Each structure stands twice: as C-alpha cells, then as structure tokens.
Amino acid sequence: MNIIEVKSLTKKFGNITAVDNLFFSVPEKSIFAVIGRNGAGKTTTLRMMLNIYQPDQGEIIYHFNEKNYNSTNQEIYKYLSYLPEERGLYKKMTVWDTIVFFAELKQSYNSQTKKLIDHYLEKFNLKDRKTSKIQDLSKGNQQKIQFIATIISNPQILFLDEPFSGLDPININLMKDIILEEKQKGKTIIYSTHLIDFAEKMSDEVLFIDNGKNILCGNVNEVKQNFAKSNIILNCDENFNNLDFSNFIDTYSSFGKSKSIKLKDNIKPQDFLKHLIDNNITINGFTANDISLQDIFLSLVKNPAEVENGL
Amino acid sequence: MDFNRILVIIKRELKEKLLSKAFIISTIAFPALFIFIGWFQFYLNEKSETPKKILVFVENNQLRDSLTNQLKTSKYENLTINISNNYDTPEKIIPIYKNSLLNDNLTGILFISQNSLNDKNVNYYSKYSNDEKLFRTLENILNTQFIFHNFSHLNKNDLNFIKKKINFKSFKVSYDDTTAKDNTGNLIVGMILSFLLYFSLLMTGSMIMSSIVEEKANRIVEIILSSVKPIEFLTGKIIGNTLTSLIQMAIWISPIIIVQQGLILNIPKDIIFSIDVFKFVYFLLNFAVGLITFVGLFAAVGSMYDNPQDAQNGVWPLTLLIMIPFFIAISLSTNPTSEIGFITSFIPFTSIIVMPVRMNVVEVPYYQVGISFVINVLTAIFVFVLSAKIYKIGIMITGKKPSFKDLLNWLKA
Numbered sequence: 001m002n003i004i005e006v007k008s009l010t011k012k013f014g015n016i017t018a019v020d021n022l023f024f025s026v027p028e029k030s031i032f033a034v035i036g037r038n039g040a041g042k043t044t045t046l047r048m049m050l051n052i053y054q055p056d057q058g059e060i061i062y063h064f065n066e067k068n069y070n071s072t073n074q075e076i077y078k079y080l081s082y083l084p085e086e087r088g089l090y091k092k093m094t095v096w097d098t099i100v101f102f103a104e105l106k107q108s109y110n111s112q113t114k115k116l117i118d119h120y121l122e123k124f125n126l127k128d129r130k131t132s133k134i135q136d137l138s139k140g141n142q143q144k145i146q147f148i149a150t151i152i153s154n155p156q157i158l159f160l161d162e163p164f165s166g167l168d169p170i171n172i173n174l175m176k177d178i179i180l181e182e183k184q185k186g187k188t189i190i191y192s193t194h195l196i197d198f199a200e201k202m203s204d205e206v207l208f209i210d211n212g213k214n215i216l217c218g219n220v221n222e223v224k225q226n227f228a229k230s231n232i233i234l235n236c237d238e239n240f241n242n243l244d245f246s247n248f249i250d251t252y253s254s255f256g257k258s259k260s261i262k263l264k265d266n267i268k269p270q271d272f273l274k275h276l277i278d279n280n281i282t283i284n285g286f287t288a289n290d291i292s293l294q295d296i297f298l299s300l301v302k303n304p305a306e307v308e309n310g311l
Numbered sequence: 312m313d314f315n316r317i318l319v320i321i322k323r324e325l326k327e328k329l330l331s332k333a334f335i336i337s338t339i340a341f342p343a344l345f346i347f348i349g350w351f352q353f354y355l356n357e358k359s360e361t362p363k364k365i366l367v368f369v370e371n372n373q374l375r376d377s378l379t380n381q382l383k384t385s386k387y388e389n390l391t392i393n394i395s396n397n398y399d400t401p402e403k404i405i406p407i408y409k410n411s412l413l414n415d416n417l418t419g420i421l422f423i424s425q426n427s428l429n430d431k432n433v434n435y436y437s438k439y440s441n442d443e444k445l446f447r448t449l450e451n452i453l454n455t456q457f458i459f460h461n462f463s464h465l466n467k468n469d470l471n472f473i474k475k476k477i478n479f480k481s482f483k484v485s486y487d488d489t490t491a492k493d494n495t496g497n498l499i500v501g502m503i504l505s506f507l508l509y510f511s512l513l514m515t516g517s518m519i520m521s522s523i524v525e526e527k528a529n530r531i532v533e534i535i536l537s538s539v540k541p542i543e544f545l546t547g548k549i550i551g552n553t554l555t556s557l558i559q560m561a562i563w564i565s566p567i568i569i570v571q572q573g574l575i576l577n578i579p580k581d582i583i584f585s586i587d588v589f590k591f592v593y594f595l596l597n598f599a600v601g602l603i604t605f606v607g608l609f610a611a612v613g614s615m616y617d618n619p620q621d622a623q624n625g626v627w628p629l630t631l632l633i634m635i636p637f638f639i640a641i642s643l644s645t646n647p648t649s650e651i652g653f654i655t656s657f658i659p660f661t662s663i664i665v666m667p668v669r670m671n672v673v674e675v676p677y678y679q680v681g682i683s684f685v686i687n688v689l690t691a692i693f694v695f696v697l698s699a700k701i702y703k704i705g706i707m708i709t710g711k712k713p714s715f716k717d718l719l720n721w722l723k724a
Contacts, residue, residue, distance in 0.1 A: 050537040052707065074313065074540065082537035088529030092327065104319045105538040149534075159537070 001063070003028040003157065003188050004049065008058035011044050011212075018044040020212035022058070026190060026205065031183055033199035033220075034192040035297060036209035042192040043085055045209065046159050049190070050082050064156060078106055081155035085162040085192075087146050091135035095126065098134060099149050106153035113152065120148040124174070140171060147175065151182060158182060160191035164198065176202060200224075200293040210301050220293065227299075228291040232261040232269055235285030236276075248272050253295055257284070260295040312546065316539045320547025321554070328518070328555040337514065338559050342566070356444075363418040363445060364391045366408070370398045370425045371460075378456050387448060405436055412438055421449065428460060501671030502644060504594060507563055508601065508664055509637040515556040515602060516609035516629065519548060523613030523706070524622045532706055541703040545610060549695070553602040560598060593680060594667050597687060601663035604691040605633065611698035614705035615713050625712075636661035640668040647672040657683055659690040697722065 004026040011019040019041045026032045034042045047053040049060050051071045060071035062079070069076050089098055099117050103109040121127045124144040134142060143166060151158065163179070164172045179189055179202070193199050199206065199220075206223060208216040216223060230250075235258050248271070252261040263272055269288035276283060328334055369375035379394045401422050411417040419437030427433050433453065435446075458473055465473075526532045535544055608629050616622040636655060643652045643665075655661040656669045656679070666683045669675055704721040705713065713721075 047533070047707075052533060052536045077538050080537060082534055084530055084533040086530040086533075088526075088531035088534075090323075090327070090531060091529075092331070097326075101319070101323055102534070102538075104322075105316065105535065107315060146534075 001028050002026060003063050004190075005061045005063075006045075006049070006058070007061070009045065009048060009055050009060065010057035011041075011048060011053060012056050018212050019048065019055075022209070022212070022214050024207050024214055024217045026188060028063075029183065029186050029188055030204040031179065031202055032188070032190045032205040032207065033203035034190065034207045034209060035194075035196060035199060035293070036192075037301065040209045041212035042209055043161055044212075046082075046161055046190070046192060050080060050159055051076070052082075062157075078108065078153070079156040080159060081106065081150045081153055081157070082159045083147060083150040083161060083163055085165065087143055087166075089134045089142060089146055089149075092133055094131050094133055095121070095137070095145055096130045098145060099152055102149040103152045106155070108153035116152060116154075117148070120152065123178070124148065140167060143167060144171070147178075151178070155187070157188045157190065160189065162193060163191055164193060164195055172198075196294040196297055197292070206293060208297055208300060215300050216296070223296065224291055224293070227296045228289045230263045230265065230267070230269075231289060231291040231295070232263060232272060233285070233287040233290050233292070234259045234261055234276075234283070236281055236283050238281045245275075248275060251299070253298060260292060262299075312540070312543050317543050317547045317550070320539070320544055321551045324548055324551025325554060328552065329558065333518075334555065334559070338562055341510070342563060362389045362391065363442075364393070364416070365419050365421060365445075365449070366393050366395060366417055367421045367423065368395045368398045368404060369423045371423070371428060374423065374428065374456060374460050377459060378452070381452065381456060385452075390445070390448060392452075401434060401436060412436065418442075419445070423453070428457060431457060501668040502641070504671070505637060505640040505664060505668045507560060508598060508667065509633060509640075511556050511560060511598070512601060512605045512633050512664075513630070515552055516605050516633075517626075519552045519606050520609040520613035520622055520626060521619055523548070523610055523702075524616055524619055527614065527706055527709070528617050536706070541706060542699045545607075545699055545702045548610060549603060549606050552606050553599060556602050556606075557595070557599060560595075590667075590670065593670075593684070597663060597667055597684060600684070600687045600691050604660070604663065604687070604694045605629070607691070607694045607698040608632075611701040611705070614702040615708075615718070617709045621712055632660050633664070636664035640665050643668050643672050657686060659686055659693075663687055663690075700724070 002025040006022055006024050006026075009019055009022040010017065022041075022045060034045065036042050044053060048055045049071060054072075062069040062071065062073075062076050064076070064079050090101075093101065096117065099120075100109060100113070103113050103117075118127065121130065124141075124147075126141060126144060129137060129141065134145065137145065147163070150160070158179075160179070163175055167175060176198070179191075183189060203220050205218065206216070206220050207214060237257060240252065240254065240259065248263060248267050250262045250264045252259055254260075261272075263269065273283075273286060273288075276286075367378070369378060375394060375396075375398075382392050382394065401420075404420065404422075405412075408417055408420060412420070415438070418439070419435055419442075422434040422436075424434075431454075455474060459470060462470060462473065526535075532544075539547075609626065612626050612629060613622055616625055639651055639655050639661065642649060646652070647669075652665060652669055656666040656675075662683045666675070666680065670680060700722050701718065704724060
C-alpha cells in the first residue's frame with residue numbers, strides 16, 4: 001500500500017521550472033531513494049512534500065491510519081520529520097535542550113522521551129555531551145544530534161536530504177544501521193543521495209529525477225531487472241582501450257577494474273566470455289544480466305552539454 | 312494556528328534571550344551606563360574643576376570696599392578672588408601680569424571702571440576668555456554690588472526685592488477637575504520613558520532581526536517549518552521577544568517607581584513625579600503594542616536577507632521610523648504644544664513614541680489617548696499580517712537580495 005501519492009507536482013522559481021509535472025508514489029514501510037544530479041529538483045520535491053514550499057501545481061496525498069491527508073493539512077506534521085541537506089542547529093543551546101525542543105515541537109515529548117534521548121545519545125557515543133553546547137561539538141557530532149532530533153519524535157515518515165554527506169565511513173555505517181532499524185520499526189524513509197551504490201544496496205524503491213522530471217521510478221530490483229538484460233559486470237585488470245571489442249560491445253563504462261558492459265543485441269553473455277578467454281584476459285569476476293543503478297542512472301541522464309544543445 | 316506549538320517557540324525564545332549574557336549585561340549595564348554618564352558629566356562640570364585665581368581692579372573706591380567686604384564673608388569653591396588696592400588701565404596692567412596669565416599662575420584679570428557702574432560693562436582678560444561658568448559666578452557677585460551701589464538710598468529689604476528674580480509656579484489644569492501643582496518631574500519622566508522606548512525598540516528589533524537572519528542562514532528554519540506553520544513560528548518569535556523586552560522594561564522602570572514613591576533618594580520638593588496608574592498602565596500597554604509592531608517589521612526585514620550585512624543595510628527605513636518620532640518627542644520638552652507633536656501622536660508608528668511623552672508634558676484628553684491607542688493596535692495587526700506574508704516567502708528565499716518588485720509579489724501571493 002502506498003503511504004504517499006504525488007500527482008502532477010510542479011514548482012517554478014521565476015523562469016526556472018525546478019520540478020516539472022512529477023508523478024510517483026511511495027510504498028508504506030519502504031526505503032525510498034531520490035537520486036539526481038545537483039539542481040535536479042530533489043530538495044525542492046522534498047520541501048513540497050513537507051509543506052515547506054507550496055507547489056504551483058499538483059498535489060501530495062498522505063495516507064495515515066486509513067485516512068487521506070493533503071500535504072497542507074497541519075495534522076501531517078506529527079507524522080513527518082525532516083533532516084535537511086544543510087545542517088543547522090541553535091549553536092548556543094545544549095545537546096539535551098536541542099533534542100527536547102524538537103520533540104516538543106512535534107508534540108511528542110512525554111515520559112518516555114528522556115529515556116529515548118539517552119538511548120540515542122549512547123548509540124551515537126554522545127552520552128557525555130548532554131550538557132555541551134552545540135557550538136562546542138565537531139561538525140560530525142552536530143550532524144548526529146540533528147539526526148537524533150529528527151527521529152526522536154517517532155515519525156511515520158522520515159525525510160532525509162543527503163543524510164550521509166559530511167560523515168566519515170564509520171558514521172555512515174552507523175547512520176545506515178539506524179535507518180534500517182527505523183525501517184524495521186515500520187517507518188517509511190525517503191532520502192535523497194548522490195551515493196548511488198549505497199542507495200542500490202539499501203533502498204527498496206528509487207526515483208531518478210533530472211531537470212525536475214521523473215525519468216525513472218520503481219522497485220530497485222525490478223528496475224535493475226529491466227535494465228540488466230544483455231548487461232555484464234566484469235571485473236578484470238585489463239584496459240579495454242587496447243583491445244577491439246567493437247563486434248561485441250554496444251556501450252560500456254569503466255570504474256577501473258569494474259566495468260559495466262552492454263552487449264550488442266545479437267551477442268550472448270557466454271559468447272563474450274569465450275571471447276575474453278580466447279584473448280587471454282584474466283577474469284576476476286563475471287556477472288551476466290546484472291547492472292548497477294549507477295549505470296542505469298548514467299544511461300538515462302543526458303550530460304549537461306547534451307542538455308544545453310537540446311539533445 | 313496551533314497554540315501549543317507557538318508556546319514551544321515562545322518558551323525557547325524566552326529561555327535563550329533571558330538567560331543570554333547579552334540580556335543580563337544590557338539589562339544591568341544600560342542603567343549603570345546611564346548613571347555613569349550622568350556622574351561623569353557632573354564630575355566634569357564640578358569636581359574636575361581646577362582652582363581659579365582672579366585678580367580684580369576696581370576704579371571706584373566705594374565699590375572696591377563693598378566688594379572686598381562681600382568676598383570676606385563669602386566663600387566660592389575652587390575660586391579665589393583678590394581685589395587690588397589700586398586701579399590702572401588694562402594697557403598698563405596686562406603687560407605686568409602677562410606671564411602669570413600665560414603660565415596659569417593667574418586665571419584672569421577683571422577691570423571694573425567707573426563707567427561700569429553705569430553701563431554694566433566690565434573687561435576680563437585671560438588665556439581662557441570664554442569661561443561661562445566663571446562669568447555666571449562673577450555676574451551674581453558684581454550685580455549685587457552694582458545694585459547696592461546705585462540704589463544705596465534704598466533700604467536692605469527693597470534692595471533684596473530688586474535683586475529677586477520672578478519665580479513661576481505653574482499649575483496644570485486637568486480634565487478630571489483637579490488642579491495640581493506642575494513641575495519638571497513630568498518632563499523628566501516623559502523623557503526617560505521616551506528614551507527607554509526608543510532604546511528598547513531598536514535593541515529588540517535588531518535582536519529578532521539577527522536571530523531570523525541566523526536561522527535562515529544556517530537553515531534551521533527548514534526543520535522548524537517542517538513542524539510548524541511559518542505564521543506560528545513568527546508569532547512565537549514576536550511574542551517571545553516582546554515578553555523579553557517587557558521584562559527588561561519592568562526591571563528598568565522599577566527604580567523610577569521607587570524614586571517616584573520617594574522610597575529612596577531625597578528628591579527636591581519642587582520636582583514631583585506624577586505618573587499615575589492610568590498613565591503607567593497605558594505606557595506598558597502602548598509599549599507592548601509598539602514592540603509587537605516594530606518587532607514584526609524587523610522580523611520581516613530579517614526574513615528577506617540571508618546575511619547580517621545585507622539585513623543591516625536594508626533596515627534603515629525602520630531605524631528612521633523609530634528615530635524621527637523620538638526626536639519629535641524630545642522637541643516636546645521645549646515646545647509641548649507643537650502641531651507636529653499633536654499630529655504625530657495620532658499617526659501610525661510615530662504615535663507609539665510621541666503620545667506617551669506628549670501626555671506627560673501636556674494634558675491630553677482621555678479620548679485622544681484612546682484614539683491613539685486604537686490606531687496603534689490596528690497598526691500592529693496590519694504589520695503582523697504584512698510581516699507574516701513577507702516572512703512566509705522570504706524565509707525560504709536564499710542567494711539573492713529581494714527587489715521592491717519581489718516584495719510586492721510576495722505581498723500579493
């Protein structure tokens with residue numbers, strides 16, 4: 001069942017159309033990734049869903065407890081929580097006061113909240129910083145506090161705009177674990193990211209936005225399946241530039257050792273594998289009919305030069 | 312609007328502002344600074360004065376004797392007056408004493424010629440030829456002697472009567488059928504209130520403006536606006552800041568009440584502070600309405616900019632809107648019945664500052680105070696609606712300074 005339905009969503013800033021007739025739906029209890037390059041309209045879309053921006057056109061319908069709510073309905077505030085891309089907190093407030101303030105703002109502060117704050121502070125290794133002022137924390141720790149402030153109100157839907165940006169690998173992992181934990185609790189998580197690899201592993205659903213338009217939306221596995229036919233993911237040391245594969249390969253993208261290869265329509269994966277062996281290429285890995293979200297995204301998104309030339 | 316959410320914002324604003332160092336320092340430091348400036352001025356005028364030594368040459372022997380006698384019986388602080396036993400013209404005397412005058416061994420030389428008794432012109436020679444305070448002291452001494460000399464046929468009582476200045480005892484006729492002895496106390500209270508109002512509006516306005524600019528710049532407003540409506544957030548901020556300022560005003564005003572009640576300080580009998588309960592309640596209510604109005608305007612300006620410099624540049628019309636009525640209010644002390652004072656006590660924005668002062672210096676009918684207050688309340692409501700419209704859109708616009716056209720579009724939206 002879908003928890004959100006977005007219909008014909010459009011937002012213009014002067015002559016620029018930031019979001020252009022967007023349609024999509026978000027299944028309940030899913031992790032929903034919004035992917036797009038800088039300025040594609042991801043943040044504007046999230047802000048409209050949160051009623052921070054008013055759309056010029058279209059509507060956003062929420063389904064909570066078998067009731068429908070428009071995004072302008074104040075009732076939805078208590079179900080939603082938001083972590084913006086550019087982090088900001090009141091610098092002179094203490095860690096404890098900050099989290100309590102956000103809980104009170106969502107009117108979710110109760111006898112259990114104190115325990116919950118302690119639980120999260122311990123989890124993020126910040127228990128001894130309760131009385132510290134925000135300005136005395138490192139940037140990474142400030143982000144953790146902001147994340148705790150986002151989830152403390154126990155919202156139904158978490159909106160996270162670039163939740164991993166600025167975090168070190170250990171904290172990225174910690175953040176990922178907590179997001180998955182929230183999903184286990186039955187929450188819906190909508191987040192934007194540039195880390196497509198991460199999104200591929202973590203998300204159930206994906207939305208690609210480019211120039212404010214929906215260029216692809218759906219279940220991650222289904223999307224991959226649709227794009228994976230005749231696609232090979234090959235891991236080898238060889239540089240393809242020195243070899244002639246023009247009879248086999250339609251397009252390919254290389255990440256050094258890992259290469260994503262789209263075979264020509266008449267070529268079977270086993271024919272290509274045989275060709276590699278015949279050419280004495282040392283193969284470290286070979287996966288047929290697989291494709292990464294990154295490759296799908298890159299194949300769908302025109303490069304800026306093409307866009308400018310109207311291609 | 313959800314009042315519970317507004318309450319959370321008010322609570323945070325109060326906690327942040329009341330416990331901030333800036334609030335504590337300004338609340339204590341402002342009156343302390345006020346007292347210090349007063350004391351310093353007094354010190355400069357009175358205490359820091361260097362001893363002055365004056366030599367007087369008097370041509371008329373009788374006047375010289377009576378002047379010498381008067382100086383024997385009177386003492387003047389930091390002033391020594393010596394009367395020379397002989398007399399000569401300045402042309403002859405000054406070259407002799409020139410070095411003493413230039414080396415400050417002698418402050419000045421006064422020549423009282425025979426003609427002085429007719430035209431009251433005396434000549435004074437000094438390195439510091441414009442010492443008004445000294446002239447006032449000498450004038451009192453000399454005038455007494457001149458009068459005694461010229462009217463020596465009159466008795467002492469008549470002479471004292473001639474010397475006496477006319478003392479105006481003014482009585483204020485009020486609409487409430489009472490005629491009370493008027494005094495300078497009203498004026499002093501009016502001026503103090505006007506200055507406190509002026510200072511408070513500027514300070515609270517600047518505080519809310521910079522806090523909104525900060526919230527906008529560091530994007531915390533995005534999180535807050537995903538939980539509350541912009542109008543709720545703005546209302547919470549305006550009420551929070553207004554309450555903070557009212558508390559500060561109460562702290563500042565309490566010494567005035569204590570002085571008025573005569574609990575401390577023995578103030579001169581002819582200075583009676585006559586702030587009555589009606590005026591006091593009116594002042595506080597008017598102050599609250601004024602704060603809501605100006606804090607709302609400052610908030611709207613703050614929401615338009617995302618850095619403090621641009622906000623400071625954009626706020627000058629508001630500063631003028633506070634400064635102009637303040638100067639009009641000050642002018643009422645010398646011209647209490649001025650037409651500008653009357654008119655501006657009914658004009659939106661200016662009436663907030665002008666009316667409280669005007670009603671302290673002249674008798675203003677209750678209905679006029681009522682009209683002014685209604686105008687102020689309507690202005691506050693209008694400003695609130697206007698500010699909410701600007702805030703709602705402005706707070707989410709970053710990266711460019713809004714033009715006047717943008718502003719009009721926001722208001723139409």
